[in-house]
Amino acid sequence: xxxxxxxxxxxxxxxxxxxxxxxxxxxxxxxxxxxxxxxxxxxxxxxxxxxxxxxxxxxxxxxxxxxxxxxxxxxxxxxxxxxxxxxxxxxxxxxxxxxxxxxxxxxxxxxxxxxxxxxxxxxxxxxxxxxxxxxxxxxxxxxxxxxxxxxxxxxxxxxxxxxxxxxxxxxxxxxxxxxxxxxxxxxxxxxxxxxxxxxxxxxxxxxxxxxxxxxxxxxxxxxxxxxxxxxxxxxxxxxxxxxxxxxxxxxxxxxxxxxxxxxxxxxxxxxxxxxxxxxxxxxxxxxxxxxxxxxxxxxxxxxxxxxxxxxxxxxxxxxxxxxxxxxxxxxxxxx
Numbered sequence: 001x002x003x004x005x006x007x008x009x010x011x012x013x014x015x016x017x018x019x020x021x022x023x024x025x026x027x028x029x030x031x032x033x034x035x036x037x038x039x040x041x042x043x044x045x046x047x048x049x050x051x052x053x054x055x056x057x058x059x060x061x062x063x064x065x066x067x068x069x070x071x072x073x074x075x076x077x078x079x080x081x082x083x084x085x086x087x088x089x090x091x092x093x094x095x096x097x098x099x100x101x102x103x104x105x106x107x108x109x110x111x112x113x114x115x116x117x118x119x120x121x122x123x124x125x126x127x128x129x130x131x132x133x134x135x136x137x138x139x140x141x142x143x144x145x146x147x148x149x150x151x152x153x154x155x156x157x158x159x160x161x162x163x164x165x166x167x168x169x170x171x172x173x174x175x176x177x178x179x180x181x182x183x184x185x186x187x188x189x190x191x192x193x194x195x196x197x198x199x200x201x202x203x204x205x206x207x208x209x210x211x212x213x214x215x216x217x218x219x220x221x222x223x224x225x226x227x228x229x230x231x232x233x234x235x236x237x238x239x240x241x242x243x244x245x246x247x248x249x250x251x252x253x254x255x256x257x258x259x260x261x262x263x264x265x266x267x268x269x270x271x272x273x274x275x276x277x278x279x280x281x282x283x284x285x286x287x288x289x290x291x292x293x294x295x296x297x298x299x300x301x302x303x304x305x306x307x308x309x310x311x312x313x314x315x316x317x318x319x320x321x322x323x324x325x326x327x328x329x330x331x332x333x334x335x
Contacts, residue, residue: 009066010305012277012312020069020235020266021062023055025083027271029076031104032140033128035167035196039140050273052082054291056089058269059096061301069098069235071124075271078107084114091119098122098235102165104142105150112150112157122234123154124192127164129173130183138172151187163190163234163251170212177217178224185248192238192251193217214252221250235265267312275305277312285311 010018028043029036050058059070070090077083078101091099101115102124108115115123127147129135135144154162164184168174177193184191195214218241221227226244233240238251268276273288285308287301294300 010309012309014312014314016264016312017066018265018267018309018312019067020071021059021067022071022073022266022268023059024073024075024269024271025050025052025055025077025086026075026080028079029074029104030079030106031076031142033104033126033142033167034138034140034172035169044272048272050271050288050291052080052086054273054288055269056086057291057298058273058287058301059090060093061298061305063093063095064298065302065305068096069100070096071100071102073102073268076104076106077101078103078111084111084118087115087118087120100124102126103150104139105147105154106142108150109153112153112159116157116159120159122161122163123159124163124165125151125154126166127151127180128166128168129176130179131176134173134176138169151189155187161190163192165192165194167194167196168212168217169196169210172210174212174217174220177220181221181225181243181248181250184250185243185246188247190240190249190251192253194253214254217252237264267308275308277308281313283311283313 012018026049032039032041062070072083072087072090074080080086087099087101090096098121099119100122101120103126105125105127108123108125125147128138130144132144135142135147151162151164164180166173166177166180168177181191183189193214195212196210218227227241227250228244230240230242230249232242232249234251236253238253240249240251242249264278268279269287270276270284273286273291275285275287277283277285285304287304290301290304
């Protein structure tokens with residue numbers, strides 16, 4: 001593939017260049033994490049979900065427009081049937097520098113080796129607690145051992161950089177942040193702590209009461225570790241610190257306490273093909289329509305994507321104490 005024409009680069013009206021796209025392949029999941037979805041979820045009819053071939057085509061279109069990083073998300077992406085085929089297609093794209101995956105880890109024992117062979121460069125694995133009973137309570141359906149086995153399988157497959165993602169909730173797992181960092185250090189992993197994002201009505205807890213800021217987490221960790229600031233980045237919203245005497249990086253994703261919108265370089269595509277221009281706003285464009293109306297004309301799809309840059313908002317405006325501004329759940333948003 002030729003290098004993308006600079007005139008075709010995805011630049012929004014605030015001058016931000018979009019180089020990172022998160023592609024959701026499903027809204028379904030084998031867990032029901034309390035911060036992600038309601039306990040009794042209704043998932044999309046399969047006819048409304050993009051086919052794997054359509055997702056692969058979108059990946060090709062985005063890379064042609066200068067995107068260098070694709071992250072496959074869900075739901076839980078690895079429950080999608082034949083999903084390895086998609087990774088193989090995306091991994092073969094010339095001009096793509098990073099192909100990454102966000103997963104809960106439950107399917108990695110059977111798929112980690114195939115993902116590595118397909119060209120996946122990095123994994124993010126969700127791990128919110130190291131206590132089996134807490135893990136089960138937060139995920140509603142999960143067993144800690146399955147995720148730990150998934151982490152081990154990913155390391156055995158040869159993934160060099162694996163990052164744990166932990167959503168921190170006050171009175172549920174906030175007192176485990178030190179243990180989670182110690183676990184990451186022992187395993188040679190990175191870890192990011194995430195402030196809960198108020199997407200969808202979940203019913204499990206009051207988000208204002210459960211909020212635990214990145215500053216509070218850093219203060220808790222400072223009692224146990226020496227954290228050294230670093231300018232390192234993985235291309236996403238996390239701000240990283242190094243643990244002194246260790247290769248482990250600790251990241252903080254702070255949509256409330258340290259808004260990261262000013263240098264946003266990413267957009268999301270939902271499983272039904274909506275291009276979301278902002279995590280916390282409803283601005284979107286229907287790419288499924290563009291794909292299906294132009295089955296052999298990628299330039300028409302390129303046009304739809306480029307036009308969408310004009311409606312990308314400056315940023316989100318989350319409110320922890322009122323009704324959610326965005327009523328779609330995190331699993332429908334794309335990781």
